[in-house]
Amino acid sequence: MANYICELSKRVERQHVRYNNRYGIAxxxxxxxxxxxxxxxxxxAIVVGAPYGGVKEQGPCVYANELAQRGFVVLTFDPCYMGESGGEPRHVSSPDLFSENVSAGxxxxxxxxxxxxxxxxxxxICGSGGFALSAAQxxxxxxxxxxASMFDMCAAARGGQTAEQIEKRKEELSxxxxxxxxxxxxEYIPSFPEDAVTDIPDEMQGIWREFFEFYATERGHHDNARGNFTTTSDMSFLNYSLTDYxxxxxxRPILFIVGEQAESRFFSDMAFEKAAEPKQMIVVxxxxxxxxxxxxxxxxxxxxEIFLKETLK
Incomplete structure (x- = not known):
């Protein structure tokens, strides 16, 4: 399904492609x-990863459309088990597989x-920021x-929970x-409605309200990006770290981009602190x-553009 969230520039050509990752998944x-x-x-060239739960027709097409106009060859993709990519059962997630998707690109x-x-x-972008860093390690x-708006899904899986809460979560998943x-x-339980909506529930606040605003409304809604993954996918995130190395x-340099008001900014701050030079941070x-x-x-x-052309010259 097409339904790209931005219009393709007349200065850019887009071609659908298919290839296999290291595990043989299309x-x-x-x-x-x-x-x-x-x-x-x-x-x-640049490979662009979607936010966690997103597909190539959403945020990645915005980045690719702009950067191709600036002289780059850009590849966007659907993560394995999602969208138009292969993999059964659908909506399975794994930090190793999702990092591998970047290297496959x-x-x-x-x-x-x-x-x-x-x-x-x-x-x-978002969750793919952590996966891109993991791949580059x-x-x-x-x-x-x-x-951009980096979200460390493995750190989020444990996110401020006590040892007792984590143990209970392991028991539930097991x-x-x-x-x-x-x-x-x-089991797969989508986070967002099948059809785009106009109203955001009042009780939904914080970053979850932002996610709903994007994925559930016309702004970013896509049939292949209903949010969430199979319930037991969380097990692999509890057992993995994306940025240890x-x-x-x-x-090789890293550029972190965060929003001044982003509740997720602390993920980028933590990764920036752990990263060695050369590194940059842009706060928008x-x-x-x-x-x-x-x-x-x-x-x-x-x-x-400046960062990449200076790096890749």
């Missing part, structure tokens, strides 16, 4: 290229004759990382596996978490 992607590319030139880009293999970067082909095994399919990305004024998904008046594309 990944559905969109390749954005500047119109009028020179046949003999090799271009810098690098695989694909590096095989294109018009891409310079030494000039490939990764951009991760071990995949040295990723020469730079940009995160017993849920018995139910899933008996039913023959894992973030300092090993150095000397009058900006919340989801504004960095799609608001081109707030996403600092000029700064992103």
């Amino acid at each position: 990944i559905a992607g969109d390749l954005y290229t500047p119109k009028g590319m020179e046949d003999t030139k090799k271009y810098p 690098v695989d694909y880009l590096g095989l294109l004759p018009f891409v310079d293999r030494e000039k490939i970067a990764a951009i991760g 071990v995949d040295i082909r990723i020469k730079a990382v940009v995160t 017993l849920k596996r018995w139910e899933d095994a008996q039913n023959g399919t894992p 973030i300092s090993e990305i150095s000397p 004024p009058n900006c919340n978490h989801i504004d960095l998904y799609d608001d081109v008046t707030k996403i600092p594309f000029d700064r992103i």
Whole structure:
């Protein structure tokens, strides 16, 4: 299904592509290229990951559409088990698999004759910010990382809970596996309605209200992005850390972009503290978490362009 949340620039071409990740799962992607590319030139390239639960037609298309106009080849994709990508059962999530999806995009880009293999970067929006950092920790082909409203899904899984609360959650998830095994399919409970709505429930506040504003309304609604994953997917996030080796990305640079008003800002602050130089942080004024998904008046594309062209020159 199409339903892209932004209009494609007349200066950009978009082509649907398919390729496999390391586990042999087919990944559905969109390749954005500047119109009028020179046949003999090799271009810098970027793989863009969607917010956790999002698909390529949402935030990634906004970034790809803009950056392709600035001379980059850009790949967006649906994570495995989601959207138009392969993987059964649907809506399964894993920090390892989702980080692997970023490296699989690098695989694909590096095989294109018009891409310079030494000039490939990764951009991760929200949850994909953590996955992009995790991928770059071990995949040295990723020469730079940009995160926007970075959300560390593994840290969030434990998020301020006591040891007793975490133990209770493990028990709930473990017993849920018995139910899933008996039913023959894992439980999946969507977070957002099937059709776009206009009203946001009054009781929904904070960052969850922001998520609802994007995913449940015409602003960002997409049939392939109803939110949440199979219930037992949380087990792998409780048992994994995304940024333990973030300092090993150095000397490759990282650019963190956060909204001044974003409740999620502390994730970027913590990762920035752990990261080694070179690293930069851009705090966007009058900006919340989801504004960095799609608001081109707030996403600092000029700064992103400068950062990537200086890094990949």
